[in-house]
Amino acid sequence: MTYNILIQLRQELALALLIFILLFIKLGKDRSNESILNFINAVLFINLAAGFCCHETGALFNGMFNTNALIVFEKDLLNLALLIISMQSYAWLKESKNVIEFYILTLTSLLGMFFMISSGNLLMFYLGLEMSTIPLAAAANFDLTKRKSSEAAMKLILSSAFSSAILLLGISFLYGTSGTLTFSILTAHINGNPLQLFAFILLIAGFAFKISAVPFHLWTADVYEGSPVAVTSFLSVISKAAVLFTLVNMLYQVFTPIANTWYLILVVLAAATILIGNLFALRQDNFKRFLAFSSIAQVGFILIGISGSSQAGSASMIYFVLIYIFSNLAAFGVVSVVSALTGKENISDFKGFYKTNPMLSWVLTIALFSLAGVPPTAGFFGKLFLMMAGAAKGNYGIIIFAALNMVVSFYYYLKVVKCIFMDENTSPIEKITVPTVSKIAMYICVVGVIVTGLANVVYDYINSISFGL
Amino acid sequence: MNLTLLILVPFITAVLILLARGLQQIRVIGLIGSLTQLGLAGWLLKSFLAARAAGNNAAHLFESNQTWFKALNINYHIGMDGIALAMILLTSVIVVAGILVSWTMDKLSKEYFFLLVLLSMGAYGFFISLDLFTLFFFLEVAVIPKFLLIGIWGSGDKTKSAMKLALMLMAGSALVMVGLFGIYYNTHTFDMVQITQQGIPVGVQKFFFPFAFLGFGVFAALFPFHTWVPDGHASAPTAASMFLAGISMKLGGYGCLRIAALMPDAAHAYSWIIILLATIAIIYGAFATMMQTDLKYINAYSSISHCGFVILGIGMLNKTSINGAVIQMVSHGLMTALFFAAIGMIYSRTHTRMVAQLGGLLKAMPFISTVFVIAGLCSLGLPGFSGFVAEMTVFMGSWQNPDGAYRLATILSGASIVVTAVYILRATGRAIMGPISAEHALLADATWNEKLAAVLLIAGILVIGLAPFLINHLIMPSTDAIMLHLDKVTLIK
Secondary structure (H helix, E strand, O other): OHHHHHHHOHHHHHHHHHHHHHHHHHHOOOOOHHHHHHHHHHHHHHHHHHHOOOOOOEEEOOOOEEEOHHHHHHHHHHHHHHHHHHHHOHHHHHHOOOHHHHHHHHHHHHHHHHHHHHEOEHHHHHHHHHHHHHHHHHHHOOOOOOHHHHHHHHHHHHHHHHHHHHHHHHHHHHHHHHOOOEHHHHHHHOOOOHHHHHHHHHHHHHHHHHOOOOOOOHHHHHHHHHOOHHHHHHHHHHHHHHHHHHHHHHHHHOOHHHHHHHHHHHHHHHHHHHHHHHHHHOOOOEHHHHHHHHHHHHHHHHHHHHHOOOHHHHHHHHHHHHHHHHHHHHHHHHHHHHHHHHOOOEHHHHOOHHHHOHHHHHHHHHHHHHHHOOOOOHHHHHHHHHHHHHHOOOOHHHHHHHHHHHHHHHHHHHHHHHHHHOOOOOOOOOOOOOOHHHHHHHHHHHHHHHHHHHOHHHHHHHHHHOOOO | OOOOHHHHHHHHHHHHHHHOOHHHHHHHHHHHHHHHHHHHHHHHHHHHHHHHHOOOOOOOEEEEEEEEEHHHOEEEEEEEOHHHHHHHHHHHHHHHHHHHHOOOOOOOHHHHHHHHHHHHHHHHHHHHEOEHHHHHHHHHHOHHHHHHHHHHHOOOOHHHHHHHHHHHHHHHHHHHHHHHHHHHHHHOOOEHHHHHHHOOOHHHHHHHHHHHHHHHHHHOOOOOOOOHHHHHHHHOOHHHHHHHHHHHHHHHHHHHHHHHHHOHHHHHHOHHHHHHHHHHHHHHHHHHHHOOOEHHHHHHHHHHHHHHHHHHHHHHOOHHHHHHHHHHHHHHHHHHHHHHHHHHHHHHHHOOOEHHHOOOHHHHOHHHHHHHHHHHHHHOOOOOOHHHHHHHHHHHHHHOOOOHHHHHHHHHHHHHHHHHHHHHHHHHHHHHOOOOOHHHHOOOOOOHHHHHHHHHHHHHHHHHHHOHHHHHHHHHHHHHHHHHHHOOOOOOO
16 A cells, blocks of 8 residues: 555655755755756656656545546656756756755646646645645746846736636535535536536636636736746746646546537637737747747647547647647747846847857757647647647637638747848847757757657557547 | 658758768768659659559559558558659759759858758658648648748848748648548548548538648649749749749649549539639739749749649649649749749849840850740740640640630630740840840850759750650559549539
8 A cells, every 4th residue: 555655656755855855955055056956857857767667547545646647647748848947947047046946946836736637636636736836926036136027926926816716616616516526426416507517617717827728818928028937938838738637637537518518618718819829929029928929829729629529639638738848848948048148038139040059049940840830840740630639529610710820820930930040130149058958958859849740659659548538 | 662762862861961061062962862862763763664564553653551640540651653753753853953053052051952952852752642641741841941941042022022932831731731631530531542432522522622722722823822922933042943933833733633633523513713713823924924024023923824724734624634734734843943043043143133134145155045045935835845745735635625614714825825925035035135235245154063954954844845755654544543533523513
């Protein structure tokens, strides 16, 4: 039994252990940032490797905590993303006085997400969600000297509190109508009576807040812009991915009796999210705001895939998230290095970037092409599979709509590429020496972006562990 | 014989180019890679004809089918019929010529040759695909290199042209994607061979045919989606213009043909719209060319007109016209590449492409001028050159359709040749003949690499023009196979 707990909870335990070790390091004598960073990256890597070793299906604590191959894989993805972010922020963290705090906050948040993904009970889900959000608000305020950073933190904590309240209201209504919080029992009690539907809409609204789906997206851009790049990439990749994983788990397992209702909700949300995200992304000049809005549009595409409510729907969502991790983090990685070493964060600053930094330019370009969904990068496969999953329902209207929006999104990604390669600039960003660790992270991303799509094994594996409605 | 070699060779060439140092190494690798490709294409032709002579009448030769994404029933299914082989031969000739023409490209040469080779890889992959997913994949692979080639190495308002081209082609492929999804969800496969066997319900065909056909039509400069052609071609560097007009627009024509064969009912039902659009493109393109003063714009607009013949041939849906469309694709590819090469050679010496500023070039550079004249004569359809064979076949095919409106379209399209003659002869007369300005009189003639490129392309044009039975022999059985599906319709008009 104890052995079982150790195995099934190994990812959570490892993170908790790491958090405690960091606390002790903080108490002890001063160490160089480099050694701490290397230590943390090594542990994250080991934890990632350990994630792949054995995946049992099982439940702990009376069904509060579930695990299976899919859940383990999802946690691995989040772990991988944190590792990449950590390596990419090397240049920035090295200079920071509060390295350990940064990791305590992000690791705690990640731990919360792990519990949220594994939750088999609405209470557990809520606990995990809160545990993952509150540290992030502190992390958003990490640039203590910048006004914008604290503004971002304030906006994040207020909007999260608001969305959590809505979520809680929904959960209470659900409890009121069904008398249970456990997922497995709850399904039998879902019958689509008006109060339950209302509760469900509140719940979806809460989720939509977290994944910044339109019309609940307004906090995203300001928070992304104000936070340090590392936190922005954490918010845009990891927290979104975690909530998406949970959303699919809930929709596909708990709310199956009202599948027709949430199908419509998802389609409407998806259409609005893609359109608004695209329209706003067109006009951004700040790179982080640009990526914020483009990531809103990406979430719209993910929602189309989820609406397919099939095994392919779930598989394509996870597959896309993996690709999104690689491509978005590659883009953020370049922005992070440039921002840490030169302080420039605007797209117009990148004019003529190719002349001075060809390697970084290619990394950024490949990442943007993947985000735009251009072959041979993985983004092409990811987007196509999402749309194929969505099209399986026979609703071609949304597919045509999404296809046209892909062209719009293509435009703004190309605008950045144009800036990098074609625009003349008398004083481009000077040559940047990228720290080796960050370089490795970027190469991992680029290789990921290219291999994940072309090699069928990744999708086949994900498909084999996912499940449909 | 594994057709994957056609993708592998450019891939290896591209990787080697990335590893190479200095212009000399890069261009030599590029040339060797493209010559290997040409040799490979020649060898394919030989083994294809040998197999046909030995009585192998399978629709597609050298087939290979590997599972790619099993859960989604996506396969890497490749094979080749006569039409695909003709396109592959065309591609390989143009790639060699394109690399030769860019011999002295010293601005970011590594990236330049890398992108050229990547573009050719997309084209090869496209032509050998028998799976619609693979086909679509390679179609899009070829878009990005075009954007970068025009935007970085182009001239004039290059970023705007590059953006316009990339966005319009992307919109085209978005339409294609919707069409392909429609096919996939009603047949549960992307495999073209299987789809033709099992057929697609007529209602589905009628709904999704416009998406797929117009999507490919954007690539083939179908009216009213032709607006990317003039700017894109005019701004592109020489080799990129050659690739664009010679290969890339053929992706569209080839795609349209395949889509028509996959959805025969819809093709018959919409045939009149296709012909209407094609006729407009032919006439509009011809008259628009009359107004142009820039040599590149002249050739770009005339490409719209010439590609209209491809669509016209496909839209007429009979054996002769489709044969003509395929020959026109090959012929126009060679001819327009030759034209752009000649214009590029002239421009690199005189630094102008305006007809009014040129004159008497024959005296200073006889070789280049001759090339230019040959390209022009081929373009206006002089017998002996490929253009005549192609256009004649299309007209003969079109005339077989007894319907009055179709005949009218044929007559109008045929009349456009007169307009073609006007603008070609006028441009040739002004630029090549007449007195030469003092500063142009001292310019040097073509170098060995330019001569080689031109000779290669002219050889192709002459082979088709003088011995049309060769290419007919190659593509006829495949057209027959397509006609078999096209005639098997459940509703006519």
